[in-house]
Amino acid sequence: MTQTIKLAEYLFKRLKQLGVGSIHGVPGDYNLTLLDYVEPAGIHWVGNCNELNAGYAADGYARINGIGALITTFGVGELSAINAIAGAYTERAAVVHIVGTPARASQDNRLLIHHTFNDGEYRRFGQMHAHVTIAQTSLRDPRTTPAQIDHVLQQCIIHSRPVYIEVPVDLVGASVAEDSLSTPLQIPNAIHTPAHDQALQKVFDRVYAAKQPIILVDGESRALNIVEEVQQVVEATKWPTWTTTFAKGLLDETLPNVHGIYQGTFDSQEAQDFFNGSDLVICFGPHFSSTNSYSYTSIPKAELTISFSDTEIKLGNEVFRDIPAKHAVALFLKQLELSKIKSYSPYPTLFRPAAVQFSSVHSDGAISQDKLWGLLSNFLEPGDIVFGETGTAGYGSRVMPLPKNTRLFTPVTWLSIGYMLPASQGAALAQRELIAKSRYHDLKDARTILLIGDGSFQMTAQELSTIIKENLNLVLFLINNDGYTIERCIHGLNQGYNDVARWNYLLTPAAFGARDDTFTATAKTWGDLEKVLVDERLVTSKGLRMVEIFMDREDAPAGPLLKMINAQKEAEQRAAGNA
């Protein structure tokens, strides 16, 4: 006789098997009974303040943990979260979006229940989610439910992209066959074919012939699960290596041949010359969006590039399909003959990101963008997870040299502001869980650090309360530069629409329930900042700590933003001159 199990139990057991330790979300009438099964499955429930925040948190959790999950309620809940799901799709976070939907009877009878459009049409929200997820399933029949769940979850992990599961409230306790649970879900192995060898051969021909080869690591490497292999390639070849913005923090930046982000036309002339002078670029996990490629200026020439992406190797314009990246890079690593490759000696002089010292600033000088990020990097420790939110923080923090095993998240492609505060909540939680499972770089302790502008903070500020409630180890640096400075750089330097309401930011932890002894501090000068950064309460305390850093509203970090804001200022001066 088939062993059975309740549908909800099946779902959560599968998620647990895949490594989901916590689920984010918000309750609602159509998911309450489903929620009854979360904690009994040994999964921690994190109730967020709202669904968008829950979606962002699940994404942050997934980027650290490998996979995350979100539960919302029909219509109102799922649509509130859809922008977060879109971001997870774009930047490849494996988020399982589970929606509690009305009973099948209500749906079939087109009942005019709440959270519908009062028109009997129940399929809209699923259709909308099809645009932002890699696979969807609407559970209707207990016989096929396990297979449906397994299918979408497998798609989720194969593609590292969100999926969508509708669970009608009347099916939560339905009996389903348990047997498939005994076979763990996994990404299917690649089937090796002679075509793979042929492709690799062509790759090696190019690799062994290269006179000035370099490596460019991009951020889809994480989704493709090739980070470790790529790290080994970088270590073995000792070739000059850059990352994109998306990949910064995936590689060990303390290696002497890792040079931080290649910034295209914004990089030093020296780096540009070397990059452009190379005759071969090995590129892993390419994701060439405008932001991630410095407006396309950091993309290597196609004809000089070998790239490893989802299931393809590209050699110039030649595409070898159906060679999954994991398999391809493993083969590459195994077959690579180091004796045949270019060995750089002496190693070329190439810039590497470096910390800035406080000795280089005046202690009563106002804090400015040019040195803040380099100074802040002294604060980083191995194992930290750093979030630099879209805005001056996200651009500024790209130049920070990172200790080992430090992850950094900065704007890549979706760039939805407000994302990083809840995402840091999810990431900090995943970090803590991994530490507890002794799966976090042998560390017993680590922090999550959020660098965020005032405008972005206002978007999702209430999620601070979840950080507090969950007692997560998080240091928040708030950049108070009186509004949307990054937008001032782009357009409307002095327009009112780039202002934001003036908050008392350091009161927010207390308002959101923080303990009285929660550390908060203000820094207006370099001296203030220096003192704060070594303050015992900041350095050694756990839980939330918050520092407000004041900066000029028309100050921007070096790179694209500074270029834009200078152009705006010049235009203003010209206009003033003409007047």
Next chain:
Amino acid sequence: MTQTIKLAEYLFKRLKQLGVGSIHGVPGDYNLTLLDYVEPAGIHWVGNCNELNAGYAADGYARINGIGALITTFGVGELSAINAIAGAYTERAAVVHIVGTPARASQDNRLLIHHTFNDGEYRRFGQMHAHVTIAQTSLRDPRTTPAQIDHVLQQCIIHSRPVYIEVPVDLVGASVAEDSLSTPLQIPNAIHTPAHDQALQKVFDRVYAAKQPIILVDGESRALNIVEEVQQVVEATKWPTWTTTFAKGLLDETLPNVHGIYQGTFDSQEAQDFFNGSDLVICFGPHFSSTNSYSYTSIPKAELTISFSDTEIKLGNEVFRDIPAKHAVALFLKQLELSKIKSYSPYPTLFRPAAVQFSSVHSDGAISQDKLWGLLSNFLEPGDIVFGETGTAGYGSRVMPLPKNTRLFTPVTWLSIGYMLPASQGAALAQRELIAKSRYHDLKDARTILLIGDGSFQMTAQELSTIIKENLNLVLFLINNDGYTIERCIHGLNQGYNDVARWNYLLTPAAFGARDDTFTATAKTWGDLEKVLVDERLVTSKGLRMVEIFMDREDAPAGPLLKMINAQKEAEQRAAGNA
């Protein structure tokens, strides 16, 4: 020669003509230049903290003002707001959602710019919006732009439902023909036909024959723009009249024949008997969703009902199409011969909502749901706009007797919690603008009052800062009952997922930038509440005032919630007994 005008000028002039005095939204890279034209068009720009909140605010604004508008940026902004647009669709608020999109060149070249999915597909977000808007337009060609804009705006006002306009950033300053602007946009007049007279004749046959006729006013009456006419019908016939939840606050409840909400099986036996004993129900603007109809129990029998909806009159199962409600009700009113209708004398004894007096409670007794709402109703003044958020507040406040010209918003169908705080911001702003234009019931002053639970408050709390920034006249009563009590009523009375983080709610105004002298107060007992409600600072001061009312987490107002929570408690006791 054709006079021309810039596209953005055209759009905002049209909105201004339609009565849009303020636009809500959030800036973004693809709408910045568009925003340059808002204030010069004489329209106030309200930058909200995030796009969902901006959407909610635009909806609240539209429900008071008749029409509202929202500007977001491509992808991240518009998807963040989509749940608000869905709510506006469901409950018929005329919200114009304008999205600043990438330049046509980027779109046509499928450029991998930020806020896309990095796959060159630009049409997704428009497709998603087609599910939640009544009309959509993607501006591409300056020659047809005015007609496209006019078409969707007309659909918006005809249906009182949201529409969607995509403005590519490179078209903002394009020259378009100005001439159509001289013809105001309006809802086309009905074309009278003999079929209308025939339908009306049938209506009158039933009306004149009725022995116990009653009137049921529902909330789509506002969208159909028939509220004034309905008011006149109610006054002229003097028939017993009830509203639905959706319509409460549309009619003058001080009239002796207006009996508040008909609550179906939750109403008094007396009311049920009279309602069910009637042989004719004239129903205006029906919207029979589960929540709005007390689980369908307040819906009158179809064969005894004459209803006026969008463009139809329904007489039992007979449907007369293409008789727009405005036209139909106007004809009805004009042709109605009062001498022929049932005149109630003596007028039957039927319950009318009444205030509760403080003399009926003990001053040191804890505040409880059974009397709170009746007591709070003493606080209301003519012209107030009252929001009772989904939760115990939304159910409890339904029983409050309303002074003249007082609008009340409580859960109807979409029921997205977090809606009402930003919506009250939008409504308060519309209220102030109408007062300034002397178009608000001859009042020089009026308040917006928000009744909201702790859980709902947490969803969109930051929008308090916009209320503060705009210095809106708003009194906020926060129901602190330690979590999602309405959900505890439905399921999971003691489950952790129905808890919320414990905030220091009264610190939030200060955190969000309120002046030091902002009035805040706590009420735990009836005595506290009595004192607070007459406190000069609450009553006479302007701007934001906030009162936190503590209540038991397992207390619910009479009606469906109380019934459910009692059932849960009994089930718990049974379970405990069995254990």
